[in-house]
Amino acid sequence: MAVVGPLFVASYSLAMGDPVPRDVPIGVVGDAGQAATITTVMDAAGSETFHVVPFADPDTARAALDAQQIYAVIDPAASALTLSSASGSSVARIVEDGEPALSRALGTTLVTTDAHPLAVHDPYGLVLFYLALGATILGFVGAIQTRVNAQGMTLRAEVGWDLGRSLVVALLMTIVIGPVLGLESFPVLPVWLVLAATMFAASMVYSFWRVAIGGKWALLPTWITFVVIANPSSGGAVAPQLLPPFYEFMGRWLPTGATVRALRDITYFPGQVAVEPYLVLGAWVLLGAAAFIVARRHRFGSGPLPAPAVKREERADEIDATV
Structure with a gap:
């Protein structure tokens, strides 16, 4: 900290x-x-x-x-x-x-x-940014909760649960912000899929680091990537041309920036949807999942993860109790 x-x-x-x-x-x-x-x-x-x-x-x-x-x-x-x-x-x-x-x-x-006014309930254009921000944070936080509370899952179960959780949470976010509260007016299906892809990418990146460097340190590179760099450089709160050069460059290639641009196109420019944000987001999904799967198989195989090592003090207590 x-x-x-x-x-x-x-x-x-x-x-x-x-x-x-x-x-x-x-x-x-x-x-x-x-x-x-x-x-x-x-x-x-x-x-x-x-x-x-x-x-x-x-x-x-x-x-x-x-x-x-x-x-x-x-x-x-x-x-x-x-x-x-x-x-x-x-x-x-x-x-x-x-x-x-x-x-x-x-x-x-x-x-x-x-020519393209913002929604009445979003005069500063921040709702789409908050959606992208929430999707990234909930993506890796959900992965943390899964690994802590559901140990012993197989590789297929881990990936399947992360994907299912991403789809469900992203759908709820989309429906609440859109049809329920009316903060933005957008088509539900494409926004749902974009947010689900963002959440899944964040969960896969965290899962990779958890396998590669261990659960104790996995949050650090994930937090730096998604929260420290990707979110402020996304162009959601401040336009890219108003950001320092480093952030302007990074925002184009990180998932949060791709999510913000995709959501903006879907909501306000449906006839001018750019391909690049989807390619960037898709690359993070595919590469993140591939990196996690390869690392998981290499270190632990595809079966359930081994139980965490018992602390030395606990083992001593167990030995004393059996004597």
Whole structure:
């Protein structure tokens, strides 16, 4: 705990304590001169925080916004500023805060609209992040509880129980957050399967470490991977372009980030679902399960695990009792 506690606080503070935009892509409809003006206004501090992408017409720019290639579209001719809060609420707020300065520089009053607004009960876009966070933590915590309270399971029973538990818990989470409480409006089946895959991946990673280095230390690498690094870098609480470079990079390839992106696509961009998050999440599921199965078979075989060694003091007491 002396190591994990400071790591946890430091990681979340470094990742999300002071979000700073870096090369955040926003679109502008118009000529290069307007793009240069907008770049100057948005980067008033001179830190090149925004990357302004010119588009020839509004339809092309809107298509890029819908595909989450950019976070906003500025159309001076139409006096329009179009945001996409679902792509990143933190970025949307920064761009919206810059609207008065943009209007003055462009000589018009920009009317702000949100092409992909967040749910009424989730104005900061955190519910999907909390779902991903809960799935990862419950995944490996459930695996810990299984190994502690159901010792002597075969390899098939361990994998089957972890899979079944992941499916049941993920379904309950999906139904409660969606249809029951109405915090988000999403299709139940795909969200359920994504959360179940996340939970199963976390349980397999913990199970591998438990076999590889023992139950006493297995939680440490699992906690560091999923909680200390993956969760703050997921892009759920702070958009990826506002994270430090290390977290922005790691979030793309860790399961929590893949889960957040998959849930966001399913919920807000059903017609623009990206393949990458599913490939990343699928890789963690397959590699985690394969690593656990291989390690388990190599060390203990496929049968029930051996009973834990009896402590020396207990053995002495048993010997005394038989004398």
